[in-house]
Amino acid sequence: MIEFKKVSFAYETGKEVIRDLSFTIRGGEAVGLIGANGAGKSTVMKLLLGLLFGEGEIISAGLRLDKANLPLIRRKTGFILQDSDDQMFMPTVYDDMMFAPLNYGMTKEEAERRVDEVLERLELQALKHSYNHKLSGGEKKMAAIATILAMEPETILMDEPTAALDPYNRRLIIRRINGLSQTKLIASHDLDMILDTCERVILLSEGRIAADGKAEEVLRDKALLEANHLELPLSLSRR
Amino acid sequence: MNKMEKALAELGTMDELSARKSSIHSLHAGAKLLVTVAYIVIVMSFHKYDLSGLIPMLLWPVLLFQISGIPVRTCFYKLRIVLPLVMAVGLFNPFFDREIILRVGSLSVSGGVISMLTLMLKGVLCLMASFLLVATTPFDRICAALRAVHFPKTLVTLLLLTYRYVGVLTRELAVMTEAYHLRAPGQKGIHISAWGSFLGQLLLRSMDRAQEIYAAMLLRGYDREFRYAAERRFAMKDVAYTLIGVSLFLLLRFVNVSGLLGSLFVR
Known part of the structure; x- marks a missing residue:
């Protein structure tokens, strides 16, 4: 479960990017976080992970977000970054996937079992010993998801998971996201992908909630989307 | 090429x-x-x-x-x-x-x-x-071996990350160079007057990336010690x-x- 209770945050420049934000995400829910550039989507993610601290109260993975709970919250929360090169910092996919389980005290054998299981589930066995810098964009994104799944997180946060992917890989990522049973919060401008993967959408505007509701309802509201520098998803505009 | x-x-x-x-x-x-x-x-x-x-x-x-x-x-x-x-x-x-x-x-x-x-x-x-x-x-095995013989962890981590990111940095440099030449046709190399901003940009990009990477490491339990799995x-x-x-x-x-x-x- 994720809960924001009257959370505000300002960067050092003094500009408040999150203002009195409150929302709740139930366990197992898939929620899309949308909004124009600078609306505060990435900041919400960083606040949830304790990479930034603001005012108000945040409950993440059922725990109150403070310095004492931070290691446990981070252990239970996987974050898929927009740029997979930033996420995949070890030389090979295998090393990257082993990184978190080993850091969290698993033995090498246990961690390896988990890595193999995740690779099999995502049909990525062929990439196991590949060098990260040699992977294609789509492979890198899939491998990044695999590294996070190897942590067995309760909640998965994704920042633009389909950015810079070709249509085939985009479809593949959507399929994989739909196959994940965890609580998901997905920040993206790809509204078609949000429609395909999320049952609920939160629309942010200047750090506040402009809309929160069923994905189909929010994403069908042309006037609301246009007022927030967004457009109707292609699949809805055709209907 | x-x-x-x-x-x-x-x-x-x-x-x-x-x-x-x-x-x-x-x-x-x-x-x-x-x-x-x-x-x-x-x-x-x-x-x-x-x-x-x-x-x-x-x-x-x-x-x-x-x-x-x-x-x-x-x-x-x-x-x-x-x-x-x-x-x-x-x-x-x-x-x-x-x-x-x-x-x-x-x-x-x-x-x-x-x-x-x-x-x-x-x-x-x-x-x-x-x-x-x-x-x-x-390379990761060499790093693991260096740590096993108690080579300083900061140095080994630096080596490992340099190896991983030298390609990414080179690619960024290649993109910047290409962008420069597209707007400075016929020019050989990069003019000395652009060196400062060129390197500055690269440094800023590298710093941004370094912050993201560090965050990614922290979020996966990094506690200043790399645990190598390969060996x-x-x-x-x-x-x-x-x-x-x-x-x-x-x-x-x-x-x-x-x-x-x-x-x-x-x-």
Whole structure:
């Protein structure tokens, strides 16, 4: 479960990017976080992970977000970054996937079992010993998801998971996201992908909630989307 | 292919070499690291005039090239930038040390020439040994081995991340260079007036990336210690390799093999 209770945050420049934000995400829910550039989507993610601290109260993975709970919250929360090169910092996919389980005290054998299981589930066995810098964009994104799944997180946060992917890989990522049973919060401008993967959408505007509701309802509201520098998803505009 | 792409391709070649299969590749990285360090230390310990004693040390890299299947040509191609520097180290010795210490027929050879050749050979041997280590061992395993022998963790982490991100940085540099040339057609290189902003941009990009990477590491339980997964335990073959290697180096160092061989023929 994720809960924001009257959370505000300002960067050092003094500009408040999150203002009195409150929302709740139930366990197992898939929620899309949308909004124009600078609306505060990435900041919400960083606040949830304790990479930034603001005012108000945040409950993440059922725990109150403070310095004492931070290691446990981070252990239970996987974050898929927009740029997979930033996420995949070890030389090979295998090393990257082993990184978190080993850091969290698993033995090498246990961690390896988990890595193999995740690779099999995502049909990525062929990439196991590949060098990260040699992977294609789509492979890198899939491998990044695999590294996070190897942590067995309760909640998965994704920042633009389909950015810079070709249509085939985009479809593949959507399929994989739909196959994940965890609580998901997905920040993206790809509204078609949000429609395909999320049952609920939160629309942010200047750090506040402009809309929160069923994905189909929010994403069908042309006037609301246009007022927030967004457009109707292609699949809805055709209907 | 521009210079940056070539550099990236070369980086890829090293990965391909280290991913090959041979009995040398399959050895524990720690064993290879220990033997390489022992080799370098012993090569460096030869006296500056002991050229004939040093020559048999060539045996080891030749053996490794043969067994691992790494082409010698690739080694010298990769080392083409460093080799001239190594060669230049002893270049002035013949001018300072003119004492004649060897006569070959009517030809007098000064100590300076011998010490120059010895220094050059030492440099080449050490470079070959280092190249063979990197070409037969994946980089993460070398890092794991370095940590196992208590090499400072900050340095090892730096090495590992540099290796991982040198390609990404080169690609960014390639994109920036291309963007520059598209707006400065016909210009050779980058004009000096743009160097500052060019490097500044690269630095800012690198800093942004570094922050993201650090966040990604923290979010996956990083506590200032990399836990390497790649290495197995030391096996008998690793112990045997280490013992054979170090014993051979000591033998070549303390027994005058060249002299012995020479005396066989002279008799």
